[in-house]
Amino acid sequence: MERLDILRKMIEQRRLGFELSEVMTGSHHFIGQAGPQGEQPMSFQVSWGTRHLLSWLNPLGAGFMSNHLEGTISVGGLVDEAPCSGTLDLRYLQEGALRYTIDFKGADERPYRYLGEKVDIRPWNLHTSHTTCFGTITDLVSGQDISKSILYFKLGTLPAFLASFRLG
DSSP states (O other): OHHHHHHHHHHHTTOOOEEEEEEEEEEEEEOTTSSOSSOEEEEEEEEEEESOHHHHHOTTSTTTTEEEEEEEEEETTTEEEEEEEEEEEEEHHHHSEEEEEEEEEOTTOOEEEEEEEEOSOOGGGHHHHTTEEEEEEEETTTOOEEEEEEEEOOGGGHHHHHHTOEEO
16 A cells, blocks of 8 residues: 555656666777777666656657666776766657767766767667667867767667666
């Protein structure tokens, strides 16, 4: 009974939401002289979701299918397991894409932004389009792009991803 009361209260206060945990791994390379040459490892592990499900589901609202995220990011030659935060916008209907915007600080304490996209998402190509993310890291002080990346959601992590789903 207590859980039902909590759920009822959350709905009344419009605080019902969800959260998932996701891991993306792959590699990146620095552009020009921005860092060490060659392929470098890159990954992020984040939890994302919404605290306001009704706003999240409203196609006329600014928060439509937009999720907060936080976790850690590792970028070879730049930072190892730095705290990060940002958004994951599920733009299925508008663009057939997902967009990660992740802010973090490098080991040099400079602010950086990772912008990654899963693109051309269609029902018949989910196994590739929904698992491959093309990204760019920008130095927020200079405004210069410093890295390009390709990260992957490994299908072997799907059970853990699904099991991480939480209402709250």
